[in-house]
Amino acid sequence: MGLTLGLIGFGEVGGILGRGLLGKPGIDRILAWDLRFADADNGAAARRAAEDTNGITATASMEALCAEAALLISAVTASQTFAVAKEAARHARRGTRFLDLNSASPGTKQRAAEALRAAGVEYVEAGVMTSVPPYGIRVPMLLGGAQAESLAATLNGWGMDATAVSETLGVASAVKMSRSIMIKGLEALVIESFTTARRYGVEAQMLATLKETFPQIDWPQQGAYFFSRVVQHGKRRAEEMREAAQTVREAGFEPLMTAAIAGRQDAVSQHARAGLFEGLDGKSAWEDYADRLIAQAQREA
Template identity: 65%
Template sequence: MQQMRLGMIGYGEVGGIFCAGLVPQLQAVCAWDLKLATAASAAPLKAKAAENGIILSGSMADLCAASDLLISAVTASNTVAVAQEAAAHLQAGTVFLDLNSASPGAKRQAGALIEAAGGHYVEAGVMTSVPPYGIRVPMLLGGAYAETLAGQLAAMGMDAKVVSPELGVASAIKMCRSVMIKGLEALVIESYTTARAYGVEDYVLPTLQETFPSIDWTEQGRYFFSRVVQHGRRRAEEMREVANTVHEAGFEPWMAAATAEKQDWVAGQAAEGVFQSLPAKAGWQAYADCLIASSKNSS
């Protein structure tokens, strides 16, 4: 692995975690992000890169020229566009690991572009939140080159399991899980906030605890609110891809589409500063109170 050069497409939270975790093991770790084109948004990325020993590339072409392994960690809606741009520059034999939460159809499109350019495309379904695990986050891999790459990733300390040589299978697993997980987040936010508005939360939560005793509904609520407030926009994008996944299977994605709207709405509230006064470990009640106050102010 000491001879491998990694190129990270997207130097946000996930890209930054993977770069920092892998830089001690590889010959070089480079990253490229659209935010580098603007001075204001580039400044924090440059500071993070300097701190972690990451080389920032000036363009996708530069990144591809310096990389044996490309990892794509961008917003879900850009999955195919990024693969198309990378395909125009990557060297033959380059491995392209796609971490993005996109539909099976999008992954197959991206894979076709990379393979036509002489690269090896591997899809990954990242099965839980990255920050608690870092590079050890559980991933499911798919694609003809998945078996080979899995061994290399294991040597880097990553937790990657091959599920199929066929593209789209790992993505389908991830997307079907997201119907439940992201949907539950949206349901909890709507249920808890409405219960708080009516003053009946002390009746509602005990009934949930009785029905599903293995879940700490108070702590789970706090976690769900905090994650959606922090990452609602990204979650909404993922849920639109989930809706595409459901549609590709031949069904109307009513639940996935509604979840995307709820996640996006909470993200919008966060962007407007509704939660800015809350401490890091605020309880779900504090988040709900902020939403209730915002609703009253806007009515």
């Protein structure tokens, strides 16, 4: 007899996992809960969107989800990592396993684990090591915790790519967050550098020097990708960078660079929510994004 899988958060990552795990051996049912389901205006539409994936059932509450799920997978925004764990601890049955995919600091993951373990729930942290959409359920992830090894075997049996790295909680998250500082930092640097060069009309010369130094990188293509990802997911990335800054603090350092990365990601996401990049998408050139930022700066000057 298979288990009931409960997805907490049914955004991009939760949806990809849910659709990808449908019909896998050992999974009888997949349930989903998302705060959007409770929205007075749009909740019904959000539930229908989840259930359009035939085989996934949208539940009425976190309590309803936890009442039936033997494995809970948390895929929410970084700022909600601990809050979700605390709520799940109130409702989950003893012996339930909880896989935390969220981009949070080692300290945040350890506090989440404490709350769940006090309720008899087995907590496993995950560090998702790259963007999920290109990989689907095969996205590489590192697992940590006492149950990491056994849960990795279960996940890999479903076609996932999970590697247990430590029984000590925080190790997988430390790897993930250290990597995130670099990757999200590159995004922020490219946006600031490319837009500044465009404003001065020196982008061709600047890109030529980058090509000379890093010939293996297609900088215009990479720049377009970075701009589009930050425009689409900047709010989520900024939250992740605030958790990355906390990771740096927990290591005993001042997160001067990481805090600045969060600020740049957040600024672009605010422009995106205001409609500044309307009509642009993943196929747009980086210059199109930069021109919108330049025009906005000129209006604000």
